[in-house]
Each structure stands twice: as structure tokens, then as C-alpha cells.
Amino acid sequence: MARRYGAAFKTVNISKLFNFPAGRIKGRWWKQLAEHLGGYPKGKQQSWGIPFAMGARRARTIIVSADRDEVTIRLSGRADYLCLLHEWRQLQEDEHWDDPTEGLVVGEYELTYSDGSTHVQPCRSTCTVRSTRKIIPRA
Secondary structure: OOOOOOOOOOOOOOHHHOOEOOOOOOOHHHHHHHHHHOOOOOOEEEEOOEEEEOOOOOOOOEOOOOOOOOOOOOOOOOOOOOOOOOOOOOOOOOOOOOOOOOOOEEEEEEEEOOOOOEEEEEEEEOOOEOOHHHOEEOO
16 A cells, blocks of 8 residues: 655635726736736645646736725635645836835734634745745646
8 A cells, every 4th residue: 555645735715805907907017917817827726746626717806905904714624734825926116116125024824723823924025935936837
């Protein structure tokens, strides 16, 4: 009998929260972002051996939080690890500019556990936020 090594993964479908691109897109940066997203892999993908469910073809592909401070994703169950696939893109200098210094906090994940305790995990440019070019399509 063969032994099985490695972790067991469960992909959680959060596509109902994907909100971009949608409707008529205004602004050069947003149009460039929408074009960039057209090159994203679709459907089931793996990054570093971890399975992810990407957006479907011609559908909203990502969660954009530009018009709100936070996005809530409710999950149930138990997990030893939570793996999220994300990318950060610097706005053009004429629209809004943050110093792109390595380590710049570009977002946060706040995890709230069933007992009410919380943990805030910062996402830092080039430290924890990597390019989607690391995604390897399934064979």
C-alpha cells in the first residue's frame, strides 16, 4: 500500500465576491488593470502545489476594495492554514502614489476565530504579495 505524504487542501469558492471587472470601466489605470486580468489563468490552478479556484472566462475575476475599507469573507470549518492568492498593483503616479518601498503595507487580513479572538496579518509589497506569474496551469 502506497503511503500518502503532504497536506490535504480544500479549495473554497469565493467567486460570488469577485467584483471586477464589471460594467463600463473608467480611468486609464482601471482599464489597464482589466486588460491585465484578461491574461490571468482561469478555472482550477495550482501555485506552489496549492490548488486555487480562479475566475471563469469572461467573468469577474478579482475582489477590488477600492471603494470600501474592508471585504468580509465568511468561512466555517477548521483549518490549520489559510492560503490566499493575491496581487498588488501600484496605482499610476498621477492617480495616487505610495512609496513602493519593499515592505510597504498594502493590505491586511483580519482573521476572526470562532472563539472571538482575532489576528491581523499585514500584506507587504514584494515580501508577501507576489505576482500571479507564479501560477502554474494544471496539466
